[in-house]
Amino acid sequence: MKYVLFGFLTVGFLFLSILAWIWSLRKEVKIQTAELKKSEERYRLLVENASEGVIVVVNEKVAFINPRALQITGYSEEELNTGKLSKSIHPDDQNIIFDYYSNTLKREDVVLQYPFRIITGKDETRWILNNSVKIEWEKKTGVLNIFTDITESKKFEQQFLQTQKMEAIGQLAGGIAHDFNNILTAIMGYGNLLKMNIGKEEAIVRYADNILAAAERAANLTSSLLTFSRKQAIDQQPTNINGVITSVEKLLSKLIGENIDFSVKCGGDRLIVMADSSQIIQALMNLATNARDAMPRGGRFVISTDIVEIDSVFIKKHAYGRNGLYALISFEDTGVGMDEKTMARIFEPFFTTKDVGKGTGLGLATVYGVVKQQNGYINVKSELGKGTTFNIYLPIILSDLEEIKEQENTCVNGGSETILVGEDEEDIRQFIKEILEGYGYTVVVASDGEDAIEKFKENKHAIQLLILDIIMPKKTGKYAYDEIRKLDSNIKAIFISGYTADFIQQQGITGEKIRLLYKPIAINTLLSEVRQALDEK
Ligand code: ADP
């Protein structure tokens, strides 16, 4: 009995313990489940309200998708799973996406980020930035994609790039049109004057000179455009500022017109700077044009040059500058002047206060660019109604000044010597002959290499200089030169070529005594080369 009771008690205790254990276990599970539910709820809320789209792809099918993803793509889950998933990718991006998808599957723990385009259910193209990573989803391998819609920022970016491109093209086109209009104005103006003055020899020559000078600038412009398009550096050479100014003085005074009192005051002797002379001429023209426009009822315009030192006082006053010697070019007019507000903007491209068709707003922007390219400075002083002064400072180069070749164009001398011109192109031969004869020389012409040798033999004692085209029929210029040198070892020569320097080197034409002229030949260059060659010891 005692044992039976003990047994019952034990079993009862055991039973109660088990009951208690089960009860606590149930409670634990309940708590756990509630917590799980809570955390699941949290994740669900997160995913469902996320501003990112979330899609889990398993075996190329959508295993999970959040509402935002449905919203961005514009498809239902069903549509995506019945063939729309791959079709929603923009045809041009399909290949990349396929690569990214297979790459994601190959790697653990690597998030790949890439933009691509989708075609939405509403047939719109939208840009997506996707992050994809390999995951385990319900015991299967899948890809988790989290993405945002970046269409708006893409549009903005593209618009920005487009604006920039347009601005650059506009600036270039405007600049060219502006330059060409200046040149055409000169050509048309002098062409008309030429017609009006037929019969008046002296005037005609002057006008023709100006037309040719304008055409030369046009040629310069196109060649610098070509250089620009090949992204080559500008042609910076030791340049005598006073020489450049003197060479275009006549042209500038025509541009400015007769009712403005224009003068040039060159100071500082020889102002040698590293510069591209055609760019300097451009700057001079732009500043002169502005001065003219500022004085519709006449006035005074002075271009003056000097040598100045930029020192600490200057630097303190202007808050820019580097110590050293500078060529100072000043442009002073007695025109309408400017107020502070205008002055603050004048160097901006396209800023103009002039009427449509009159101003492009590129004049001073170009000047500024030129000055900066030569490491110089520009400043302006002006007051409304009291005129304007522009000052340009260009650094002087301190090399051996004597070695620097005098600027051409300043003064051309003719002569009375006899020159043999060997050139196969009739036009060019005739042109050179006329120019040289116009400047007092006697000219013997030859139409090919063989002819040149013959003509030399006939006039052996008179001819002092050869001008030979390098490429000619029968015998080349170089061959003719070598043959003629056998007859007169001291004969001087100038070669003409339409080819580049390296081609000429290939022809074996090198050496100190060789002078070369490239087509198209400028008259001043031809005359000064001829004079220099003849004067050489
Ligand atoms: P544009 O001459 O085509 O207007 P610029 O860049 O050459 O363009 O000049 C910009 C502006 O600067 C002019 O519209 C004018 O208002 C002002 N400006 C330039 N030079 C002078 C000057 N010498 N006198 C008065 N205003 C000037």
Ligand code: MG
């Ligand atoms: Mg201007």
